[in-house]
Amino acid sequence: MGTLVLLRHGESVWNAKGLFTGWVDVDLSATGEDEARRGGELLKDAGVTPDILHTSLLKRAIRTANLALDAADLHWLPVERSWRLNERHYGALQGKDKAQTREEYGEEQFMIWRRSYDTPPPPIADDDPYSQAADTRYAQLPSELRPRTECLKDVLDRALPYWYDAIVPDLAAGKTVLVAAHGNSLRALVKHLDGISDADIAGLNIPTGIPLMYDLDDDFHPRNPGGTYLDPEAAKAAIEAVANQGKK
Ligand code: DG2
Numbered sequence: 001m002g003t004l005v006l007l008r009h010g011e012s013v014w015n016a017k018g019l020f021t022g023w024v025d026v027d028l029s030a031t032g033e034d035e036a037r038r039g040g041e042l043l044k045d046a047g048v049t050p051d052i053l054h055t056s057l058l059k060r061a062i063r064t065a066n067l068a069l070d071a072a073d074l075h076w077l078p079v080e081r082s083w084r085l086n087e088r089h090y091g092a093l094q095g096k097d098k099a100q101t102r103e104e105y106g107e108e109q110f111m112i113w114r115r116s117y118d119t120p121p122p123p124i125a126d127d128d129p130y131s132q133a134a135d136t137r138y139a140q141l142p143s144e145l146r147p148r149t150e151c152l153k154d155v156l157d158r159a160l161p162y163w164y165d166a167i168v169p170d171l172a173a174g175k176t177v178l179v180a181a182h183g184n185s186l187r188a189l190v191k192h193l194d195g196i197s198d199a200d201i202a203g204l205n206i207p208t209g210i211p212l213m214y215d216l217d218d219d220f221h222p223r224n225p226g227g228t229y230l231d232p233e234a235a236k237a238a239i240e241a242v243a244n245q246g247k248k
Pocket of ligand 1: 008012015019020021022023087090114181182183184242245
């Protein structure tokens with residue numbers, strides 16, 4: 001019943017610096033641009049041709065998709081964008097150095113903030129330089145929907161309506177759907193798709209720039225549980241690197 005391809009954006013300039021990013025709209029690094037182009041080449045080489053693209057409203061995901069589609073010669077692809085695919089809002093941690101945060105608060109608290117399912121970081125103040133309170137792209141969002149922090153459960157709660165209302169209808173039409181998003185918004189989707197428990201999702205990390213393909217059955221359950229990375233060797237090393245972020 002359609003094919004789903006999940007693509008985390010290429011390395012961002014803040015991924016490279018080891019900073020918590022969340023909804024801060026940072027660009028790709030030069031490495032991230034290369035990863036994005038490589039992601040498009042992997043799609044092309046595997047003969048995977050998306051029919052539609054869904055992205056977040058953040059430029060690292062949008063530019064990754066553009067560079068990948070450029071490499072795959074698919075510039076014309078129809079596109080839909082939604083804040084519901086945005087990265088998890090990292091609250092007051094946005095803009096903070098991951099290694100320093102780990103040192104200051106200890107490994108346990110650091111990992112609770114990064115990977116617990118239902119404990120969000122402290123909320124960000126509206127006058128914080130890294131707040132999105134005044135960002136016009138979210139102006140139509142009712143204030144109760146505009147996050148000031150989020151845990152993974154909050155991300156899943158706001159991503160699922162988009163999954164059912166926008167992505168599932170494309171899959172039901174037999175389309176190959178490309179979703180360009182983020183480490184944690186994709187972890188939320190993978191948790192849902194693979195039925196991963198609240199505890200086990202802590203151990204799942206998504207690498208930058210490597211397409212993860214799901215072949216779905218009529219109930220939108222994966223025929224290939226866990227999905228298939230189009231470059232499994234590179235994915236293994238990159239997953240390890242994400243897991244170790246914040247460790248000097
Ligand atoms: C990263 C994820 O998001 O960080 O917000 O810092 O995928 O948009 O680069 P992304 C961030 P971790 O949760 O892996 O620390």
